[in-house]
Amino acid sequence: MYPSDIFSRLYSDHQGALIYPKDEEAPSEISDILQTNIFNVMLSRRSQRSFDEKQVEDWKLEMIFAAADTAPTAGGFQGFDIFHVKKEDVKQKLVQACNGQPYVNAPVVIVFCMDPSRVRMNFTADLITKFSIQDATLAAGYSQLAAHALSLSTVWIGMIDEKKVMDALGTDLIPSSILCIGYPKKILQPKPKRSLKELIHEI
Ligand SMILES: Cc1cc2nc3c(=O)[nH]c(=O)nc-3n(C[C@H](O)[C@H](O)[C@H](O)COP(=O)(O)O)c2cc1C
Numbered sequence: 001m002y003p004s005d006i007f008s009r010l011y012s013d014h015q016g017a018l019i020y021p022k023d024e025e026a027p028s029e030i031s032d033i034l035q036t037n038i039f040n041v042m043l044s045r046r047s048q049r050s051f052d053e054k055q056v057e058d059w060k061l062e063m064i065f066a067a068a069d070t071a072p073t074a075g076g077f078q079g080f081d082i083f084h085v086k087k088e089d090v091k092q093k094l095v096q097a098c099n100g101q102p103y104v105n106a107p108v109v110i111v112f113c114m115d116p117s118r119v120r121m122n123f124t125a126d127l128i129t130k131f132s133i134q135d136a137t138l139a140a141g142y143s144q145l146a147a148h149a150l151s152l153s154t155v156w157i158g159m160i161d162e163k164k165v166m167d168a169l170g171t172d173l174i175p176s177s178i179l180c181i182g183y184p185k186k187i188l189q190p191k192p193k194r195s196l197k198e199l200i201h202e203i
């Protein structure tokens with residue numbers, strides 16, 4: 001079993017049966033990762049701003065992109081696009097476009113952009129725009145969790161100058177967020193969050 005077909009195989013085999021979790025032989029590392037409990041992943045995630053130089057493996061990247069593609073989207077139209085920034089000079093431009101945050105020059109830099117033109121529904125332009133922001137944001141969130149499940153660390157960058165990011169990428173699409181990914185220099189403990197009692201408003 002290869003990473004490239006893991007996601008397609010999570011859902012069904014040729015007979016339409018659910019195949020994950022499954023017993024079939026798989027390379028142990030991939031198998032361990034796919035057994036990761038989603039709650040462990042969510043509860044142990046912590047933003048990371050100091051990345052090791054170690055390169056992120058291509059198969060991990062592939063899974064991060066595939067995760068983005070599994071996110072729900074308005075009408076199923078997938079109103080977002082992803083830019084995988086590999087060029088050093090573009091990464092440097094993004095650092096400037098993100099208020100000089102140096103860690104934006106990370107081993108892996110992914111920009112999530114809104115693509116409202118993909119959302120072909122008969123609603124106001126405002127609503128379509130809102131849909132595409134949500135589409136791009138959810139995709140980034142899914143990728144962030146996938147990266148963490150793959151023993152990588154991330155930081156979400158929202159402090160962006162949209163125009164400068166668009167210029168750096170050479171696109172007309174408006175960016176919603178940037179996800180910086182890499183191996184952590186040091187594993188950080190998750191930040192304490194407010195109590196659920198404070199968070200939930202029961203009405
Ligand atoms: C919408 C949004 C915008 C953010 N923008 C930035 C940013 O520009 N720079 C940064 O270092 N972290 C940014 N973050 C990361 C937050 O600072 C971080 O998630 C928060 O401090 C909570 O820490 P945790 O992720 O470790 O739980 C952003 C997060 C979100 C969700």
